[in-house]
Amino acid sequence: MLDKWTQAMSNSGEVEVEVSEWFQNLTEDVITRTAFGISYDDGKAIFQLQGQQMLLAAESFQKVFIPGFFPTRRNVNSWKFDKEVRKSLTKLIDVRRESSSSAKDLLGLMIEASKSRPNDVTPNDIVEECKSFFFAGKHTTSNLLTWTTVLLAMHPRWQALARDELLRVCGSRDIPSKDDLIKLKTLSMVLNESLRLYPPTIATIRRTRADVELGGYKVPRGTELLIPILALHHDQAVWGNDVNEFNPGRFADGVARAAKHPAAFIPFGLGARSCVGQNLAIMQAKLTLAMVIRRFRFKLAPTYKHAPTVLMLLYPQYGAPVIFEKLAPSSSESLPSSESELVSSGRHTVSM
Ligand code: HEM
Numbered sequence: 001m002l003d004k005w006t007q008a009m010s011n012s013g014e015v016e017v018e019v020s021e022w023f024q025n026l027t028e029d030v031i032t033r034t035a036f037g038i039s040y041d042d043g044k045a046i047f048q049l050q051g052q053q054m055l056l057a058a059e060s061f062q063k064v065f066i067p068g069f070f071p072t073r074r075n076v077n078s079w080k081f082d083k084e085v086r087k088s089l090t091k092l093i094d095v096r097r098e099s100s101s102s103a104k105d106l107l108g109l110m111i112e113a114s115k116s117r118p119n120d121v122t123p124n125d126i127v128e129e130c131k132s133f134f135f136a137g138k139h140t141t142s143n144l145l146t147w148t149t150v151l152l153a154m155h156p157r158w159q160a161l162a163r164d165e166l167l168r169v170c171g172s173r174d175i176p177s178k179d180d181l182i183k184l185k186t187l188s189m190v191l192n193e194s195l196r197l198y199p200p201t202i203a204t205i206r207r208t209r210a211d212v213e214l215g216g217y218k219v220p221r222g223t224e225l226l227i228p229i230l231a232l233h234h235d236q237a238v239w240g241n242d243v244n245e246f247n248p249g250r251f252a253d254g255v256a257r258a259a260k261h262p263a264a265f266i267p268f269g270l271g272a273r274s275c276v277g278q279n280l281a282i283m284q285a286k287l288t289l290a291m292v293i294r295r296f297r298f299k300l301a302p303t304y305k306h307a308p309t310v311l312m313l314l315y316p317q318y319g320a321p322v323i324f325e326k327l328a329p330s331s332s333e334s335l336p337s338s339e340s341e342l343v344s345s346g347r348h349t350v351s352m
Pocket residue numbers: 031132133136137138140141144199200201203204205266267268269270271272273274275276277278280281
């Protein structure tokens with residue numbers, strides 16, 4: 001991806017990239033490799049079918065809501081895709097079960113678990129898990145990458161701080177090692193602040209298992225409660241007067257001390273049912289951003305319009321066009337004193 005951006009650069013050494021599209025491609029690739037590993041090609045085809053089904057779901061989400069059980073043309077198409085996805089996944093699982101492979105991708109691990117505990121992990125569970133991983137793993141992580149790139153483009157000072165730290169920690173290594181990643185504290189703070197301001201998942205749900213009293217309200221058993229992650233992350237009473245500002249420094253002493261309440265920051269939910277993909281998502285985002293920051297300096301394209309919008313997840317409504325400029329290898333830079341934008345001309349754009 002980064003090589004393609006570099007190749008597409010104009011003589012002025014710049015290229016304009018619609019980052020949200022590229023990051024979606026990247027995260028789809030990563031989740032396909034993580035889930036299916038050695039069966040990557042088959043897995044990719046299945047996930048592409050599921051992607052088409054999700055597009056239909058997103059379309060109906062935007063229009064008047066018609067329940068999924070009515071045989072509208074869109075629903076019939078969606079059932080067709082679902083049947084196809086299910087059939088292909090079942091076949092893939094059977095092939096792996098029969099093979100002697102001991103691959104440690106997610107599919108391999110689930111098949112192993114189903115062999116030792118057949119009553120706990122059924123073939124149908126494996127199909128459903130694979131479907132969830134794709135849905136839960138692709139768009140969330142690409143949104144995180146997109147918003148963080150936009151924020152770093154808006155705030156060149158934080159971009160330069162993250163780059164300086166990266167060069168200090170990694171030295172001549174182009175790709176950070178596992179140990180390097182842990183030491184990239186500035187990048188972690190930037191990612192947390194991005195997850196606070198623009199949490200890809202804006203809410204989650206809990207159902208009460210018993211009658212409870214919550215904040216002075218009596219809530220009967222079986223009530224569904226919506227936990228508004230986005231609203232909680234923007235609550236001035238908890239985060240202070242600069243709640244709407246981009247200030248990664250608030251995470252300098254760790255997540256629990258960033259706000260007045262230790263559980264005010266919940267981009268991955270909370271408790272036993274919190275996000276199982278959290279570590280994968282953070283590692284992927286850190287690795288990607290580290291590689292981007294090392295190669296390029298970047299700023300928002302003049303056509304960028306800031307319009308966060310909810311379409312199941314929190315998206316930039318008009319996309320995220322960003323201008324990248326190639327940096328000399330291992331080039332550190334003096335930190336800009338202001339966050340003003342650089343002006344440029346004569347650039348190319350690159351599409352996938
Ligand atoms: C930035 C990226 C991500 C964000 C913001 C995110 C956010 C969330 C949130 C808010 C929940 C609900 C948690 C709760 O109710 O307490 C969740 C659940 C879940 N996520 Fe993620 N997620 C991300 C990436 C991923 C990835 C990469 C995967 C898969 C590899 C994944 C798989 C799941 C699954 C399977 C659940 C359901 C867990 C359960 O019900 O026990 N997520 N995620």
